[in-house]
Structure formats: C-alpha cells, structure tokens
Amino acid sequence: MHVIVRSMPAATEEVRLMPDGHTAQLKVAPGGGGNRPSCAKPFLKWAGGKQRLLGQFEAFFPAVFSRYLEPFVGGAAVFFHLANAGRLPRQVLLVDHNEELINAYRAVRDRLSELMDILAVHQERHGPDYYYHVRSLDRQGAGLGDVERAARTIYLNRTCYNGLYRVNSRGHFNVPLGSYKNPTILDRETLLAASRSLRNVKLEVRDFRTLVDLAQRGDYLYFDPPYHPLSKTASFTGYTAGNFREGDQRDLAEVFARLSEKGCLCMLSNSYTPLILELYRGFRVETVEASRAINSDGNGRGTVQEVVVLNY
Numbered sequence: 453m454h455v456i457v458r459s460m461p462a463a464t465e466e467v468r469l470m471p472d473g474h475t476a477q478l479k480v481a482p483g484g485g486g487n488r489p490s491c492a493k494p495f496l497k498w499a500g501g502k503q504r505l506l507g508q509f510e511a512f513f514p515a516v517f518s519r520y521l522e523p524f525v526g527g528a529a530v531f532f533h534l535a536n537a538g539r540l541p542r543q544v545l546l547v548d549h550n551e552e553l554i555n556a557y558r559a560v561r562d563r564l565s566e567l568m569d570i571l572a573v574h575q576e577r578h579g580p581d582y583y584y585h586v587r588s589l590d591r592q593g594a595g596l597g598d599v600e601r602a603a604r605t606i607y608l609n610r611t612c613y614n615g616l617y618r619v620n621s622r623g624h625f626n627v628p629l630g631s632y633k634n635p636t637i638l639d640r641e642t643l644l645a646a647s648r649s650l651r652n653v654k655l656e657v658r659d660f661r662t663l664v665d666l667a668q669r670g671d672y673l674y675f676d677p678p679y680h681p682l683s684k685t686a687s688f689t690g691y692t693a694g695n696f697r698e699g700d701q702r703d704l705a706e707v708f709a710r711l712s713e714k715g716c717l718c719m720l721s722n723s724y725t726p727l728i729l730e731l732y733r734g735f736r737v738e739t740v741e742a743s744r745a746i747n748s749d750g751n752g753r754g755t756v757q758e759v760v761v762l763n764y
C-alpha cells in the first residue's frame with residue numbers, strides 16, 4: 453500500500469492507495485501545541501445521542517475511508533467526535549429527515565453571528581410565557597426566515613422538557629416547558645466550535661433509503677436509527693411526526709445489506725432485541741453497555757446492552 457503524506461496548515465492529510473486501486477483520504481490531527489480551537493460537541497440535546505458511547509465506539513471506527521455519510525445525524529455526536537480527532541475526509545454528508553434540525557445545522561455553519569444575536573434575545577427574554585409564545589410561532593404561520601427558525605429550534609431544544617423533539621400530526625412542536633432553573637440558550641463556544649467543524653460539510657434533508665444510490669464503494673456510513681423498542685409497551689418515540697416502525701427497521705437492514713454489496717463500510721447501532729439480531733444475522737455484531745431511560749417518564753435509568761453491527 454502506498455502512502456502519500458501532504459502537509460497542510462491545519463492538519464496532515466494522507467491519501468492512501470488501497471489494494472484494489474481506489475484512493476482514500478485521511479485527515480490526521482495536527483501534532484498538538486498552538487491555539488487549538490475548543491472541541492466541537494453536540495449543541496442540541498437529542499434523544500438517543502451517542503456522546504456517552506464514543507469511548508466504546510473507538511474500537512469500531514475504520515481507519516481509512518473515502519467519504520463519511522451519516523444518515524440519522526440527530527445531535528451528531530459521532531460526527532463531532534471524528535471531526536475533533538481530525539479523522540474525517542474532505543467530503544462529509546450529514547443527513548436527517550427532520551427539516552428543522554438540518555436547517556439549524558445550516559444556520560450554525562453559514563450564519564453563526566446572526567443566529568447568536570437572536571439566541572441572545574431568547575436568552576434575555578426566556579420565561580414560561582415567552583417559551584409558549586415562541587413555541588406557538590409554527591401555528592401562526594409566522595413566516596419566520598431560516599435563521600429565526602434555527603434560533604427557535606435551538607431555543608426550544610435547550611428549554612423544553614428533556615430536550616425532546618416532538619410534533620403533532622400537523623407538524624406543530626408540542627413539547628411542554630422543561631424545569632431548568634438557568635438554561636444555557638446561547639452557548640457561544642460550543643456553537644463556534646460546531647460551526648468550524650461543519651465548514652465544507654454537506655447537510656441534506658433525506659430519508660435514509662435514498663443513501664443506497666448515493667453511497668459509493670469505500671464510503672463509511674454510520675447509522676444510528678431510532679431504537680427498536682425493547683418491549684411492545686416501551687415508548688422510544690418522539691423524534692419526528694411518524695414513528696420508526698418495524699417495517700422501517702427491516703428496510704434499513706436491506707439498505708445495510710445493499711451498501712455492503714456495494715463495498716461501503718457500514719456501522720450501525722441499535723437495541724439488543726431479537727428482531728435486530730435476526731435482521732443483521734451474518735454480519736459482525738458487537739455489544740456495548742449503555743445507560744438508558746427504562747421507564748416511560750424517563751426518570752429511571754439502567755444499564756442495557758446495545759448492538760453495534762459492522763460489515764468489516
């Protein structure tokens with residue numbers, strides 16, 4: 453295998469020629485020292501966020517790949533982690549079917565100072581009446597611009613009950629106010645670090661099924677779908693209008709298999725349930741330990757096993 457190393461101002465880049473002839477690009481973190489910008493991390497609280505599992509995931513990230521595609525990006529814990537480590541290639545695509553979420557990422561990437569100005573106003577005015585006023589703006593056809601919508605999404609996320617994202621059948625956000633004493637609505641450092649990491653990253657509203665045609669041999673895809681429920685009564689809903697049902701889990705397994713045939717590197721996390729074990733039989737299945745809400749009001753927490761499925 454040939455390794456060409458180019459020195460870049462911000463990071464070292466390795467272009468590797470793989471045994472089958474295709475090239476893969478790898479960014480290596482600069483060798484320390486200097487004014488290292490602070491680490492990027494999720495700026496939204498997101499159900500199913502993977503922040504606490506990153507240490508256990510370390511063993512599973514591939515070393516070399518062409519592009520990075522994340523179809524269920526949510527709070528983007530894995531993306532920020534890989535970006536901090538300088539392990540992402542030049543081409544990155546983050547996808548979610550939640551339009552408000554992708555709009556928020558775009559505003560953080562492209563219009564950070566306007567966004568922070570509006571968040572400063574939300575921070576200043578925050579209170580129960582103000583929360584419900586801002587929440588109701590989607591019911592009034594208020595015609596908010598993209599940055600105002602992004603600020604609203606971030607504001608509601610930082611102040612609503614458990615940071616949930618839930619909309620009713622008409623698409624209206626309906627999570628009640630949370631009970632935080634002093635919520636941080638404008639977190640400049642986190643937003644700035646996130647904005648830097650998102651520079652040059654493509655952000656798209658898509659359904660995960662559309663990735664089959666988009667992904668190419670050598671791409672790395674990390675899939676973090678809504679969990680398959682541990683029991684029939686367990687409720688892990690509330691990501692967007694419309695739940696992720698068994699049929700979606702089956703379609704996802706099909707997508708995983710088709711991408712594997714294409715020569716993509718695929719990694720997927722999900723609950724440890726009979727259905728998931730059956731759907732990914734034939735692939736490498738590893739387990740990690742996660743702390744999860746174990747009852748319906750989210751107060752009880754316990755340790756559960758989760759699966760990481762790999763095709764490499």
Ligand SMILES: C[S@@+](CC[C@H](N)C(=O)[O-])C[C@H]1O[C@@H](n2cnc3c(N)ncnc32)[C@H](O)[C@@H]1O
Pocket residue numbers: 494498499500501502503523524525526527528529530547548549550658659660661676677678679691692696
């Ligand atoms: C478990 S969360 C991802 C959490 C993320 N890994 C993190 O660390 O925050 C699942 C995400 O999948 C998105 N989603 C649900 N159904 C989808 C679909 N059909 N296509 C694309 N994204 C979908 C949800 O909007 C949600 O953001």
